[in-house]
Amino acid sequence: MKELAIKKNVTGNMNTVIEQLIEAIKPAGFGILTRIDFDKKIKEKLNKDMRPTVILGACNPGLAYDAYQQATDVALLIPCNIVVTEKENGEVLIEAMRPSAMMQFLPEIKANEKMIEAEKKLELAINSL
Numbered sequence: 001m002k003e004l005a006i007k008k009n010v011t012g013n014m015n016t017v018i019e020q021l022i023e024a025i026k027p028a029g030f031g032i033l034t035r036i037d038f039d040k041k042i043k044e045k046l047n048k049d050m051r052p053t054v055i056l057g058a059c060n061p062g063l064a065y066d067a068y069q070q071a072t073d074v075a076l077l078i079p080c081n082i083v084v085t086e087k088e089n090g091e092v093l094i095e096a097m098r099p100s101a102m103m104q105f106l107p108e109i110k111a112n113e114k115m116i117e118a119e120k121k122l123e124l125a126i127n128s129l
């Protein structure tokens with residue numbers, strides 16, 4: 001089984017890394033639909049502290065449309081999350097859900113060249129940071 005996430009540790013300011021990430025994934029056909037400041041929501045709802053963590057809901061509209069045509073329940077998995085977490089000493093961890101990971105949950109959706117290529121581009125974009 002392939003790993004669920006593409007992972008990359010980078011050095012830098014978390015907000016700057018997020019901005020760079022958003023720009024880096026655009027040429028791969030991905031955009032951000034949602035942003036959740038997870039640590040702030042946990043503080044608000046539970047009054048608990050955690051490391052700064054942002055969940056970005058990323059989507060490649062073409063892939064999403066193609067997958068939806070095969071199985072409407074794919075919408076339960078869209079958008080693909082990219083989690084950005086501030087670590088110690090100026091390190092930031094990026095974890096992005098692999099589009100192909102949906103195959104593990106929805107076997108009726110068939111991988112195709114477009115999906116494989118988009119995932120490769122997403123991984124290259126993240127690794128370029």
